[in-house]
Amino acid sequence: MKHQWRCRRCGKLLGIVEQNRLHIQFARGHQYFVGMPATSVCRGCKTLNELATDQELRKGNTNIQSQLQN
Ligand SMILES: [Zn+2]
Numbered sequence: 001m002k003h004q005w006r007c008r009r010c011g012k013l014l015g016i017v018e019q020n021r022l023h024i025q026f027a028r029g030h031q032y033f034v035g036m037p038a039t040s041v042c043r044g045c046k047t048l049n050e051l052a053t054d055q056e057l058r059k060g061n062t063n064i065q066s067q068l069q070n
Pocket of ligand 1: 007008009010011012042043044045046047
């Protein structure tokens with residue numbers, strides 16, 4: 001199961017979550033697989049994004065959706 005990890009402010013793609021690790025790909029072919037938790041500063045808007053675990057990511061998305069519905 002893969003999830004896209006996106007900036008919580010501008011929605012720019014930060015990486016791909018694959019089970020318990022994070023796949024980060026940069027320009028010119030550099031790629032990294034890192035463990036979670038992970039943090040990243042968005043290259044677009046400079047917002048600090050934090051990623052805990054795959055399960056918490058899904059939980060977080062659910063919370064965001066419920067907030068939008070309210
Ligand atoms: Zn951003």
